[in-house]
Amino acid sequence: MKMERNKSNIVEEIDRHKEKWTALSLKIHDHPELSFQEYQAMEWLTDTLSEEGFRVQKALIPALPTSFIAEWEGPEDGPVIGLIAEYDALAELGHACGHNIIGTSAVSAAAALKNAVPDLPGKIVVIGTPAEEEGGGKIMLAEEGWFDALDAAMMCHPRDRTMTLRGSLACVDVDLVFHGRTAHAAANPERGISALDAMIQSFVAVKQILPALHHSANIHGIITQGGEATNVIPDHCEASFLLRAKTTEELSRVKQRFYEAVGGSVQAIGASYSAEEGLTYAERINNHTLAKQFQHNLEGIGVEVDDSEIKQGIGSSDIGNVSQIVPTIHPYIKIGEAVTHTHAFTEATRSEKGMEGLNQSSKALALTAYDLFTSRELVDKAKAEWRQADSN
Ligand SMILES: [Zn+2]
Ligand SMILES: [Zn+2]
Structure with missing residues (x-):
């Protein structure tokens, strides 16, 4: 089966370059930059994408000089799938939200996809969205239409539990x-x-x-x-x-x-x-079609998902505004017991467990994107669900 072979090639591709992705993630971790100032992280991520043959454009809007988009087009037309990278850190705490893992997982998933399946139909888009912690970078990019061309958008956030669904206000x-x-x-x-x-x-x-x-x-x-x-x-x-x-x-x-x-x-x-x-943060519309596929892929690589007691609406994040435009998921990968925005989490996001989470989220993102690239039916189902949710 070609599909199964492609999927195992993607997994192998990510494992083959494990050290490279760990090193990139740790480099960003060791050089934490605050919202709107993520110049170094942007350079490291986009350099990697350029080397991989992606077409890179930086500073998408004047207010966000550290934003970027990187595109790779397959030989045939197909869906446009967005992988979202965050890479800002927190004052005093450094990478206490693990955005070093988020940024690297988006880039590594994108690279693995096109290296393992060069005849992939469609377009892989990595969107670098700065200022998640302070400033709502995605809201500004959303207002300028940077997510409009996507058929689906995904990112994966490290935390103390692996889950695919979570509400936000x-x-x-x-x-x-x-x-x-x-x-x-x-x-x-x-x-x-x-x-x-x-x-x-x-x-x-x-x-x-x-x-x-x-x-x-x-x-x-x-x-x-x-x-x-x-x-x-x-x-x-x-x-x-x-x-x-x-x-x-x-x-x-x-x-x-x-x-x-x-x-x-x-x-x-x-x-x-x-x-x-200030900017209005929109509520998050969870796309269950995409979330289920992501869960299926996580389980396929041996990661258990705990979606019991889905926490509804505690905080707010600028991914909510993306989810208003395109079917979106923002799942989480467990990297230990520490909670985000603590010194203990800063340690976790550079630990062995953190790098295992990077490897797992990179695989699940790439595999879910692969499913979308190769199944128009899945894309249509995600979109139909999104239209339904949006009109509620
Ligand atoms: Zn945070
Ligand atoms: Zn975060």
């Missing part, structure tokens, strides 16, 4: 500036308008609207600027809020209620406010 940051009028707090308070009172009143009002919102909704706020001196009525205060909801649609209702609460509070005091919103 829609969210948006809102920074508020409260404007009042300054006056001496004791001598002539009647001449002042307290921006601080307007802000405190807003916090109270926002807390009070929460029970009336959808149970998935949440609003968290902190005061970032609360005045300068106790004997001065502050004319300028600042706060930051994070609004979350199950869907982007629900989030716009939450936002509306939030602004009503703030607006009413501010008005009652006679103050005013201005707001600045």
Whole structure:
């Protein structure tokens, strides 16, 4: 069977170059770069892809100089499958989210695919998406259409459990500036308008609207600027809020209620406010068709999947915005017991177990991409499911 032979060739190809991929992943790990500054990681990943014969384009948009796309076209037309690479690290912690593994697994899967199956029909696309931890790089790339040409998108994230499905919430940051009028707090308070009172009143009002919102909704706020001196009525205060909801649609209702609460509070005091919103993170649409195929391939290489008690909507990630455009999966591979964003996880992402996770995720990504390249039926099924989910 040609298909089985191709799949075992892909697995062998990844194993044959195991040391090379381990070395690349460790090199990125030993040189952690923060969001928007991943120049070195981008160079290492794209150099490798160029050597492998991929056509590379860097700095896809001015705001993301460390983004890239690398394409390889087979001899015949076929699906366009995207492998997503992340490669940013965290301040103080380094690669405590294992993006050194994510970036390398996307590149190694892409290389193995075309080396093991040179007559693959379609196009392999590796998209380098910087600034996952801070900044929402994929949201910016999505807004500029960089995922539009894909038939499916995949990446694999290391963590403390192997799983293929996980929910994530829609969210948006809102920074508020409260404007009042300054006056001496004791001598002539009647001449002042307290921006601080307007802000405190807003916090109270926002807390009070929460029970009336959808149970998935949440609003968290902190005061970032609360005045300068106790004997001065502050004319300028600042706060930051994070609004979350199950869907982007629900989030716009939450936002509306939030602004009503703030607006009413501010008005009652006679103050005013201005707001600045960050990028909107969309909820993740899990593609079960792709997830099942990924699971099948993981099990085929001897990795057990634990999708019991699927955790719905805890955090938010910019992969959600990709999943709004194209059938997407964001599965996880277990590399130990440590949890992400800890020193212990930084150790895990360079450990032997971490490199085993790299090898496994690279194989599962390549094999699942292979299934898509060779089965129009599978691509169509994933797309039909996506259309259905998107219209719900
Ligand atoms: Zn992270
Ligand atoms: Zn991460």
